[in-house]
Amino acid sequence: MVHEWQSQVVKNCGRPAFGDKFVCSLRDTEVEKSTLKLEVQCFDKYSRNAVLGEVRVALRDLKASQSLVLCEELQKSTKDVVGEVLVSLKCLPISQRREVGLLKAKTAPPCSTANKNVHARIDVSCRRHKQKPQKSRPRAHAPLIVFNETFLFHMPEPSAWDCTVLVSTCEADSDPRHLIGQATLGNTRASDAADHWHLMRKSVQQPVAKRHPLLI
Structure with a gap:
């Protein structure tokens, strides 16, 4: 992602x-491979904003030297893969805990030289x-970020298997927070994430590592 902006909030208006x-x-050279993405969200200050839809336009298809007005229908929002993260999961049934190991992350280098x-x-x-x-x-x-950290979470039975783990990578010193990408793991997620969860259940007290895509 090269640039990201957020508009003002318009209240009570259809x-x-x-x-x-x-x-x-x-x-x-950047224009040739860049896409403009407009995403409309329903604002909620107490929770995550709900995405209503999006419009994407390839900049190479536009005449940048002219002023343009686009009128497009909102499409269903989709996620983009911006990297991957290597995560390990470990089941500790005696202490009723789950260990999440954050090992490495691959992302695009920052756009600025700062x-x-x-x-x-x-x-x-x-x-x-x-x-x-x-x-x-x-x-x-950096393109390859080494974390090598583990985090323990209390997960009593039997609800432990219905859990979701969200890994978010963000720029630490940006205001507002700049999200780089997210990976979601859990029993009810897509096949790869669910497979990782099932392997954790079978490998009690042994860490199981797997790569997951970072999405935004």
Whole structure:
């Protein structure tokens, strides 16, 4: 992601008009491979914003030297793969805990030349009950980030198998928080994430590591 902006919030309106303007500079080579993504969200200050839809336009298809007005229908929002994260899971039934090991992450290098740090946040929820999130130590933003940290979460039976683990990588010193990508693990997730969860159940007290895509 090269640039990211957020418009003002328009309240209580079925046909909102924003009037925001955003400016960025791109080289010709960047224009050829860049896509403009417009995402409309339903704002909720107490929880995560619900995504209503998106519009994507390849910049190479536009005449950048002219002022354009686009009118497109919102499409179902999709996620983009921006990297991958290597995570280990370990079941500790005697202590009723699950160990989440954050090993490595591969991401695109930062767009600017400024030195930036990255941290990861681990969120665990069991049957809609969220446990206190835990954060990694900051690491330098690089194509390969080595964390090598473990996090313990209390997961009493039998609800432990209905849990979801969310791994979020963010720029540590940006305001507002700049999300790099997220990976979701759990029994009810896509096949790869579910396979990892099943292997953890079979390998009691042994860590099982697997790579998962970082999405945004």
